[in-house]
């Protein structure tokens with residue numbers, strides 16, 4: 094199940110976009126600031142930061158904010174995501190974010206988990222979320 098790994102310049106641009114938006118993270122409770130950027134088919138980039146809430150479960154992850162921004166801009170197919178948490182080792186997307194990503198791409202979404210500038214780890218979504226539940230599972234019920 095091979096995917097299309099973005100070119101080095103595109104990977105760096107995605108990481109830069111994630112790092113740039115990370116400064117706007119709203120994380121007064123955890124202090125865990127995260128930025129994410131997704132690359133849509135056609136080359137558009139959408140970014141998002143985590144947004145915490147005093148009612149903790151209401152908060153959203155940076156990856157979800159980035160996906161929502163891409164969808165709001167009209168994109169439905171995502172090819173790659175970069176996430177920058179500034180942690181060492183960097184944090185990979187949580188389970189909910191893996192599921193959200195699976196909706197808008199396929200198992201071949203490329204994920205770069207990065208420090209401030211350099212990719213530290215990279216995965217394909219299917220490696221982090223094997224046998225994902227997705228739109229095709231619901232198609233069978235229609």
Ligand SMILES: [Zn+2]
Pocket residue numbers: 154155156157186187188189190191
């Ligand atoms: Zn998450």
